[in-house]
Amino acid sequence: MQPRPPRSLDCLKKQKQDVPNSIMKFHRFSTLLTLVLAALIGRAAAVSDEATALAVLSSGATNEQKAMAIVDLSVTGTAKSVPVLANLLADKELHDYARNALELIPDPSAGAALLASVDKLEGSLRTGVAITLGDRREKAAVPALQKMAGDAKCPAGEAALTSLALIATDEAAGALVTVLKNGPAERKLAAAHAALRAAERIKKEGRSCAALLDAVNAAEVPPCLKKAAESCRKG
């Protein structure tokens, strides 16, 4: 069987023409209607409340409508939205939106849902959850993140290092030092970058970051990182 030739852009142009005209006309009309209404109103469409957004998610709405409903939940969502959003973490098309909303919902159940999912997901979905745990500053995630960071075969390992830097508790800092000293060689550079970021955060809080900076200086990393460590020490 002959391999399919790569699609040229001419093929794409032809495919656009092949899309049924009725669908194209409807989409153009609905887009135009939305733009006209927005212009007449002269202001942004309001952020929908949680109940309205959740109703969209439980309906037969399109993925686009669900995505925009989840965008609104990133502003208005509460603990009530967490189970629905957690179920969407495995959905390749809605994962980013759901993860963003879970990152921003302050209730602890959002962090717990993310932590519960991190070992159930794979590939970039797992990497995404790993980074969001850091963005939420989820202290309970440090052991799981340390395990990922220390595993050379784990694709989410570098994201886990960044998250440890963002969390920046003593435990997280210790995990970074451990990876720098004893972790896989292929993780050292990322660990050094993460250590510098953690050191800045820790220093701002008035805590000692000497162990992190010492570990960067002792590691086999480019001189510019050691220079950054010295700047942090002196700054």
Place this chain on the structure above:
Amino acid sequence: MTAAKSTRRTFLAQAALTAAAPMIIPSSVLGLNGKVAPSNQIVLGGVGLGPRGRQDLDCFLRQPDVRFLAIADPQKERRDIIKRMVDRKYGNEDCQTYRDMSEVYAREDVDAILICTGDRWHALGSILAAKAGKDVYSEKPCAMTIRECQELDETFLRYGRVYQAGTQRRNVDNFRLGIDLARAGKLGKIHTVHAGIIKLGDDLPWLPAQPEPDPEVLDWNRWLGPAPWRPFNMEYCRGRWRGHYGLAAGYKLLEWGSHTVDLCQEAAGADGTTPVEFENEGDTIHARYANGIKLVMRLSGFKNEGDWVPDVGSCPVRFEGDEGWVEMGDNGKIVASSPAILEGAKYEEMPGTDPIKHVRDFLDCMKSRQKPRCNSTVARYGHVACHAAAIGWKLGRKVKFDPVTETFPEDPEANRMCSRARRAPWTA
């Protein structure tokens, strides 16, 4: 590190060029034949150079101390266009093409990166470049959210890299003159600065889904990068990404606001801070700095929209003091409340869209290691101001903002709009 690179790196670290005379190359840089020695050249790579990127690149290619050697773009067509443009300029085929920007960043011979992708990639592309030891000239806006603005600035400060946001107008003569007049007290005490913006608008609906092309032709996954997933449509890649959630920043406010608010910030002496409150009134956003100076973001456009001097051009700004005012736009001119304000002033009339002097400023600072006019900290606060204004617009109400913590005090709803998760695996 090779000996040649070490020589160039040493030169970059030690040479001190005057940023005030951006088009003059010191004789120490030029060889006897008037050309720049290869060891004194800055090696540049590019990422995502479309129509605007080609304008920027043209300015870089005109500099005698720049050598462009690599282009990364998920679209093969655009890679090929840039390679042809560069090879024609140099009369060789040295320019390498890549689909993945990380391959350009990994090259030890590349000193700096020109980033002209859509908004979604500006911050992350710049951050990754800085971590790889490169200096960066990136198109505006510098970042998609308030948190990304902070992360960008912190990264460039941490690693001591040079960053220039492609707002260019601080290095365009008529705007420069207006700012200098304001800062020198020629208008009296500044009380109001006006920034022209285009009409704001909410996120557009998704374009119809199309089958994804062969990644070698157009790598949609990489094109989308850190933006949240949406189905492929070729029109996004032809420039119709503007106005779409996750692809364009701030409900269109940063289209012109990146430029005009940036100028107002400097005129008001507000670099390093932001206004403390924002309030919508129709198409206008009224903002106020802690020292009482007002920032008015109001409607402007390509067809003389808004109450500006006729034919002032795009991106107009106006600075008002208690003894006079000046108004400038991309037409290259400056208008003042009285001739006395402009007496003796000399400036070159050039379009506000021309980055030639801004590019030179960046290159000079690469060599002197000083900060260029729109460095990461300047860009951070100017664009944080824009994002804060856009958040208030979206919420449809007055918002207060703390420029020190860069948060909205006691406003959890607004604070939840300060950041957005990046799509994995594209993280910093």
